[in-house]
Amino acid sequence: MDITAAVVEQAGGAFKLETVSLEPPAADEVLVEIAGVGLCHTDVAVAQGHLPFPLPGVLGHEGSGTVAAVGSDVRKVVVGDRVTLSFNSCGACAQCAKDSPAYCHQFMPLNFGGVRADSSSSLSRGGTALGGNFFGQSSFATHALANARNVVKVPDSAPLSLLGPLGCGVQTGAGAVLNSLDVDPGSSLIVTGAGPVGLSAVLAAVVRELSPIIVVEPVAQRRTLALSLGATHAIDPAEGPVSEQVRAIIPDGADYAVDTTALIPVLDQLLLSLSNHATLGTVGVPADPTAALPLNLIQSQVTGLTFKAIVEGDSDPDTFIPELLALHEAGRFPFDKLITTMPFSQINEAIAAQHRGDAVKVVLVHD
Template identity: 75%
Template sequence: MEITAAVVAEIGGEFSLDKVSLDAPAADEVLVEIAGVGLCHTDLAVKEGHLPFPLPGVFGHEGSGVVVEVGSAVTKVRKGDKVALSFNSCGRCRQCKKAAPAYCHEFMAFNFSGARPDGTSALSIAGTAVGGNFFGQSSLGTHAIAHERNVVKVSDLAPLTLVGPLGCGIQTGAGAVLNSLDCEAGSSLVVLGGGSVGLSAVLAAVVRELTVIIVVEPLQARRDLALSLGATHAIDPADGPLSGQIRSIIPGGVDYAVDTTAIVPVLEQTLLSLAPHATLGILGVPADPTSALSVNLIQAQVLGVTITAIVEGDSDPDTFIPELLELHQAGRFPFEKLITTMPFARINEAVAAQHRGEAVKIVLVHE
């Protein structure tokens, strides 16, 4: 079938809305008509060449929509089901069998290769293959081919247009608190960065009933939003060294830290802000892939700190996305407050607006 998709032709290029041919679903694939797709930092990082992907290509990995057709071997969903799309995984390796698909041994191949596992692409222009299968979906289009493993059926009560970001950014931030760090009620947390991932961590911290939730964010509007979502403190990094600001709030240091910035000086200041036996979770994608964090070994040993890297919030989307939607239905996880919708045709305007900080999470919708 012919679809309209946002194609990037070269590193650093803008999105171009082009007519693209989309194959019918293979045996284990699902054809989804896209209702909404989140614009994620990872899409833009790949567009700028910070992560590998073949171009021209179609990104998009926070899609949601309605199943149009399923392959002959698919039993998980059927035509007409409402679904959220998440990252892909092999289902065979040790981590997948342990319900830890975010650490699939073939994660890069299944999400960044630009092709299906058999090497083909479901997308082409004038007979020439286009990079696709981004996070198993390439959902920046009117339709997408996903795989049985990375579609998650959602309730008819779910806000279908908005649920796509649960498949990546929102589940990453919330999962960091609820899964990876498993923050204890009554403990303290600092969140570095007030974007969609960081603010999702705040929402999860409120669910987990943490008593001190500090957000570090340079934009006043996002600091205000963080406080409205349940953060107890919001500080501007321009007001002085982070460690001093954080310890003025909680002198003994914080129990948990979630970093979404991947900025080395921010991480170094965060290490100086930790309490004994604290844990720092690293979520951000650095602009420079060679970035490295230097750790004072004596300090780390004396405090007994743990530094852990987190992918997708240690989530199994099949179970975690429904859990987040149940919390949302109960009024305890209002993720819609993070989202601004814009027409899909205005994707380049959306990129610019998100870059300027005018929106936390933009979801592109088809008119």
């Protein structure tokens, strides 16, 4: 079928809306008519050439919409079901067997390979294959082919066009707190970066009843938003060393930290802001793939530091996304307050708006 998709021709290029061809669903695939799709930092990083993916191609990995067709082997959803889409996984490796699909042994080829598991292409333009199947969906389009494993059915009461970020950015931040670190109620937390992932971590910290919840963020309006969402303190790094500002609030340092920046100077200060026996979780994607964190081994041993690298908030989307939706329904996880909607046709303007800090999380919606 012919669909409209945002195509990136080459690294560093803009997104261009074009008519492309989408294959019908294979036996284990689901065709979804996209209602909305979140704009994630990872999409931009791939478009700029910082992460591997075959171009020209179609990105997008925070889609939500309605099931339009299913493959012959699909029993999980039926035509007409409302769904949100998440990352892909194989379902057969040791990690998937332990309900830990974020660490699937086939994560990179399944999510960044640009082709289906059988190496075929789902997207083409003028008879030439395009990179597709991004995170098992390529949802910067009017329609997307997903795999049954990365489709999650959602209630009719949920705001369908806004749900896509639950499949990546929101579940990454919230999962970092609730799953990866599994923070103890009443403990203290620092979050560096008040973007959608960091603010989702703040929302989860409020759910877990942490205090203090300290956000480090250079943009004033995002510090204000963090406080409105439940952060107890918002630090401007321009006002002095972050570690000194943190220890003015918590003299012994924080019990937990979540870094969303992947910036070494930020992490250096964060390490100096932690208490003994603290845990640091990192979710940020560095612009330089060779970036490395210099860690003082004596200091980390004396303090009993635990370092946790985190993918997708250690989430199993089939169970975690419904948990987040239940919290949202109860008024305890207002992730929609992070979202600004823009028309899908304005994808390049949306990227610029997020870069300027005018929007925390853009969701591109179709008419």
